[in-house]
Amino acid sequence: MKPSNRRSFVIHLAAAGGAIACGRAVAAPKKFEESEPKAVSLGYKHDSAQVDKARFPKHTAAEKCNNCMAWLGKAGDPWAECDLTADRMVATGGWCSSYVKT
Ligand code: SF4
Structure with missing residues (x-):
């Protein structure tokens, strides 16, 4: 994997993780x-x-x-x-x- 592709992959992975974390934070407990x-x-x-x-x-x-x-x-x-x-x-x-x- 080229350095620029690796950087892009890491950025996308971090963004996806943040979105998942935000989704969990918004959900109110039952x-x-x-x-x-x-x-x-x-x-x-x-x-x-x-x-x-x-x-x-x-x-x-x-x-x-x-x-x-x-x-x-x-x-x-x-x-x-x-x-x-x-x-x-x-x-x-x-x-x-x-x-x-x-
Ligand atoms: S459910 Fe029971 S342990 Fe929990 S806050 Fe109420 S009285 Fe306290």
Whole structure:
């Protein structure tokens, strides 16, 4: 491969990689759905007020995702990623049994 062809190939490869990276950055993470097996096992609810009181008697209404140590969102975010759910988004007013107060 001639030097100019090699340079052209590298430039095109870098551009393609950048486009792929940009495509990934734009895609919003999916919501963590209450019906998913992991969510069911954690007792996750989008609304902390809907938590099963019989199953989690120590839960209080003040415990919400947005004041949990695992919350990765900013103030005012309606949904954000959580350390526990990896690339999934949980509701600001949600809750699960792994809740840890900030
Ligand atoms: S770990 Fe915390 S932020 Fe994540 S779902 Fe449970 S309560 Fe919400």
